[in-house]
Amino acid sequence: MIQVRNLKKTFGPKVAVSGVSFTVEKGEVLGFLGPNGAGKSTTMRMITGFIPPTDGEATIGGYSITEHPIEAKRLMGYLPENAPSYADMTVHGFLSFAAELRGLSGSARQKAVARAVETCFLENVLHQSVETLSKGYRHRTCFAQSIIHDPEVLILDEPTDGLDPNQKHEVRTLIRKMGEKKAIIFSTHILEEVEAVCSRAIIIDRGTIVANGTPAELKRRSAQAGAITVRLGEGSSKPVQSRLEALKGAGRVQLLGEQPLSLRVFPAKQSSSEDLAKAISALCAQERWQLLELHTEEGRLDEVFRGITLPDTKANKAAA
Amino acid sequence: MKPVITIAKRELTGYFASPVAFVFIVIFLLLSGFFSFMVSGFFERGQASLETFFAWHPWLYLFLVPAVGMRMWSEERRLGTLELLLTMPVTPWQAILGKFLASWAVVGLALVLTFPVWITVNYLGSPDNGVIFAGYIGSLLMAGAYLAITAMTSAMTRNQVVAFIVSVVLSLFLILAGFPPVTNLLVHWAAPALVDAVAAFSVITHFESIQKGVIDSRDLLYFLSVIVFALFTTGVIVRTHRAG
Structure with a gap:
């Protein structure tokens, strides 16, 4: 469903992403890992068509995001980092707006809004304006927006950021459940999340993919693995x-x-x-x-993560 | 076309959910009433025309229209909703047009609400309503030109104050190019053709020409080309520095 070929992005002299390629099929949940500033969000923004790539291509369901952006965007839902939403709208108004932009109208729109509200537990705040909501609710409102049209492709930039442990658990369960039928990419800092949710994980560091495999495969790369x-x-x-x-x-x-x-x-x-x-x-x-x-020992993901993404050998030794 | 309407509807709810639209409408009505009746002596002139009323519009719009339009894109940028909007299945042009039309509708509503002035002149005398209608059209077009310029400056920054100031300055330039004190100054040392050319860039020249009651295609073309040019530039800015 999602094909990324050799994506590159430079901001002036700074190279944010240099040659990232991967594919995600239906039924896969791909975890996108990496330290801050590794290029996770930039890659996701290129895949969703928010910023144009300097080079390379991303296709969603066969549609190139640069050549046929509208068709490609129709197939996907996107939760941007920090979950932005229009502060002056009510939750219901915001979700209706999102549904309408997605081409839903009349009863189909009402059904879609009701379904997203139910999935994201927003009934209590439905007619409250977004600016009065707590961070967790705001986050879920934006998440609801991304799944409103039941997309085949879901791209989530830190979907559990700012949620309390119970909400985190709910969102993870939700992603795993949806992952059975959709192609999902989500980025996170939380390694246990990757083990709990992903069928595959990619570690990205300074703009390149440094590891790609199932969580079990990655753990095996740990120095402790097999001890x-x-x-x-x-x-x-x-x-x-x-x-x-x-x-x-x-x-x-x-x-x-x-x-x-x-x-x-x-x-x-x-x-x-x-x-x-x-x-x-x-x-x-x-x-x-x-x-x-x-x-x-199965090996530990955090150790693998540190071993791969920390450049100096001293830290590498400490991790081993 | 449908996404344009959806976006315009959202913008309108945004304008009326925050007090921006109300503040604009009330202040516009108060000031236009004050200037045309108190300052310009609407009654003392004893003429059944809205000349004094329309004469203040370029100056009122200079501050009020940028205040309406400054949030158009900078707010999206500040809240991060630009990312949301541009990853929806809509083209940047649809978003630009939707937002522009919504803010233009707010200004249009304010203009419509000045109808008591029109009733007053019709009650007191028998004005040429064709000329008054042309005046309204000209005023609306001029507001559209200012708004398009504000859209452009608003797309450049996430700071609404910067957007406001830059668009006031650009609009002021469009006024001054045809403002009599400035053109009189130019006449002394520039060729008449050059003075005319500079004045042709001014909203005042075209606004006054429409107010004579004739909607000339050149004046129409002027306002529409300012709008199209500014919105086109908005599109270029939105597309090139999306992530900023």
Whole structure:
């Protein structure tokens, strides 16, 4: 549904986005990650046709956003960053206006407004003017505007920004549900959100894509991924550590804490963590160590994120 | 055409939800009444015409029309709703036209509400209503020209005060180019053709010509071309510095 080919944007000498390409199909929720100023919003603004790209192309459902902007814009809903809305209008007036601009009229428009109001829990403030609303309500009003025409493509720039934890949860559930039938791109700073909602994630840094994969794939890139954490009921650190290091397939062993004794065993190169886990549990049985915990690390997204987007090696080491 | 109407309707609700439209209409009515009756001596002249009433319009509009139009684009820019509007399935031209027509309608409504003046002259004497009608058309066209200029300056900035001041200055230039004290000054050292050329750029020249009761195609063309040019420039500005 969404195809982005080699999008570039420069503001004078400053390169905001340099050569971003990806595709999003129906049924996919793409998480767009990156530090502040990485080019997330600029990329989204180019895809939605708000700012023209310096080079490259974005197509929505086959329509190029630069050549056939009206057709492309019809297919998508967009929640801009900071969720702007006309302060002097009521929620109902604003949503009716959005529906009318989307070409809905009469009873179809009323139905669309009612549906969006229900989905975004806006019944209580329907006839209040937008400027009197709290940030959460304003945000949901603008979100309601983006889904009013039940678009096939949804582009959301930080949809959970400024919401309380309950509202965040609602919005995430909503995005996941809508993601079954739509192509969705959403940007966020919150990494747990990506794990909870996305089928795929892209990390963008200084205008280029530095990682692209499912959340699980990305987590596997973490230094911790595949390491095995062992927690024992008793024993002293030194001999246990040396026994673990001597195991076949074990690499570095890191001491995490003394009381209770917990260690992290990294698999050696080209050996699987599964074999290592088996070897560790066999060793524990053989030595009659009390095994309190044994688990394989999945890796952590925040660590991957920091490892990729922090340029200096010191920070990289700290993350590892 | 439908998006134009939708946008114009939204703008109109915006004008009437905030006090902008009411303040403009009330102040316009008060000032036009004050100047034509008290300052210009409408009654003392003993003429059944609205000449004194229309003569003040270029000057009243100079401050009041930019006040109506200054929010047109700068407010969208400040609130960030420009991003919303331009990612809707509407072309920038539809948005520009919708906004312009809405603000023009506000000014038009203020003009319509001056009808007691028209009733007064008709009660007191027998004026040439054709001339009065032409005067209203000319006044509306002039307001349109000022508004289009305000739309242009409003698109340049997110600051309404800057938009207001710049459009007052540009409109003032359009007045002064044909204002007798200025043209008299020019006559002393410039060729008459040049003086005429400069005066031809002025709203006053064309407004006064329409007020004689003849809607000349040249005057019509002048106002329409000022409107089209300013709105076209608005379009260029909106399209080129959208993200600013």
